[in-house]
Amino acid sequence: MSVKIVAFCCNWCSYAGADLAGTSRLNYPAQVKIIRVPCSCRVDVQFILRAFVRGADGVIVCGCHLGDCHYSTGNYHAEGRLTQLFSLLDFMGFERERVHLEWISAAEGAKFAATMDAFVTQVSALGKNERYRNMYTKAGAQNE
């Protein structure tokens, strides 16, 4: 069974970390698909929920280490927002293990690959996300 993972990576650290994993030829599972955002604070909760509705099984948000954000404080906002999202997921009875936040620097190519490995394993253990995928009805699609 192959799970779908969306990884939001901030341009300045984590996206560069993913690039470094590439330059260093470090393997990680191909089901991880990266979306580049300027900063981890650009990740709207809507983006994460939309991914689940459209069939993602796990969403990971990656940013610079605290104190290293290119915009100084963006990752603190991202952290605060995800903390609220976790409470919401708990409230909805949705496995919070499908969402993860990780700080990965531009020098941490190995950490990027290892984090993706570990996250894919974690989400695979939970299985497919059937619950929210079903929210994506035809009517919903037409309303876009």
Add this chain to the structure above:
Amino acid sequence: MRIGVFVCHCGSNIKATIDAEYIAAQVQQDAKVVHAAEYPYLCAEGGQQKIINAVREYQLTGVVICACSPRMHENTFRKTAAKAGLNPYQIEIANIREQCSWVHKNKDAATGKALKLAKAAIARVKLALPLFAGESAVTKRALVIGGGIAGIQTALDIAEAGFAVDLVESTPSIGGKMAQLDKTFPTLDCAACILTPKMVDAAAHEKITLHTYSEVEEVEGFVGNFTATIRKKARSVDMKKCTGCGACWEKCPSKRIPSEFDCGLANRTAIYTPFAQAVPNVPVIDRATCIKFKNGRCGLCADVCQPAAIDFTQEDAVFTQEYGVIIAATGYQVFSLDAYGEYAYHDSKNVITSLELERLMNAAGPTGGKLQRPSDGKAPKKITFIQCVGSRDITRGKPYCSKICCMYTAKHAIAIKEKYPEAEIEIFYIDVRTPGKGFDEFYRRAVEVYGVRYIKGQVGKIAEMNGILHMQAVDLLENKRFDTTADMVVLAAAIEPSPGAKPLAQMLATPMDTLRFFSEAHPKLRPVESATAGIFLSGVCHGPKDIPETVAQASAAACKAIGVLAKDKLITNPCVAKVNDKKCTGCGRCIDVCPYKAISLESNAAEANPALCQGCGGCASLCPSNAMDLNGFTHKQVLAEVDALCR
């Protein structure tokens, strides 16, 4: 929309693991993709030409490039697009090298993922709006606020580069704290000897205009285009006429005003210059203590002033001026010891701060450089120093290390021993921190050559009895309590930002940390820029520093400022926040999240200033009304990308 997709082989880097031909064929199933091609090296000149030709031939309105990371060649391809007559923001890159061919060995999996990434980029480019970099003019004039060594150095460096500088200082003279110091560590040269030439240079420089006894009242605008309102307080002395002869202050009968410059250890007159080498050497009348201003009689100074420079009717002058950059250099003050009653600072005249000691050791100071007890003028035989008073104390003081106290205390000990070899010196410390060029050697000299006694420990309480200071102390290394006495105690009090820093930060709309030091844009990579474009930081206003570090930062700030001033036009990044005022409810939540204070509420809707916005997108993802969006990374674009990847 007519989209062209170009798949790069990157030699064999991509092609070995990804079926480029298959991708080029598959993407054409999308009705909007009117052209798809592959090429061995798209970034090479031939590759770029291929793209340019295709844009023209197929009248493309959007381009997707499947190649290496956008961090490598996004700019290259934007320029290519521009050459072809396309808006540079209507290209998208699918990173199929770093994110695909280099990390996935299985050809099918890598090709499958590459196709998804290409489709996501197509989805993004369909929604990409043409964006245009703005331009704004630059006023070629700098405003430096604070005339200590930091502000002086910054002003001199900018002026030397050929730009006009206004240096605003709130007190009657430039010079700052360094002017009060006696000798300076680690070389022990006299502060005045190295500072006064710079003060004179600043005053004489044709590009520098000094505004002493002045304050900045209001600042508006953004990088390249600031407007400041400055109040020149009434000096009551005509600067053009005054020759600085000093006849006035010699005759002034109001003589018993504690001198701020001498930390209250000596008196000054109502008409005064703070110190003999003041720049400008023009006195001010302190109207609160002048007899003429209090009850109308007196006016002696005017009687003795030969050039008739005294003007009791002078009023504050307020003017506005435009600037391209602003540099904050407001320095520090010594932290109040009110919370440290156990050290008897307010009870005994013989307990002083280190800055007061600087005045007592200074040849131009109240005692002519003779070390005397403030209570009885006697020479102290034993002097005890206590370090870290108020520093590194989260309960009553400051959490930070004031950084300069270890070194200046060693300096004080050496200076006293040089003058009075028989004096006995005891120093209580928590840690001795001497990480600087020549610093540890300097401290070791105090111990090894001058026999200064360092005790790791603390003093619990000081009480003065019959002129002797009695102390209860703890020696942490010996693990014992003991009593000790001294003729004089010197407290290395913490330093904190100047009181004027906070209102200034509000005026400049630039953030401070919780301790009221100005925040830098990035703690490692942008240490002299504030978070607000065009505002730079110089000296201790940004954090504790000694003089060498202050000067280094002052020159670095000048260099960054010159970088702006040297440009005729500033190009603004178009990937900035934009508000839909129909949707905005004016809740103001976006204002707090913005690290650059780029957002303001204008007639009930938020407005993001593109000259200040750096494009993080924090506001856009927080706005509860979906009113805020980020150019280049719009909601629709990111959602379309999510959809394409999850399909």
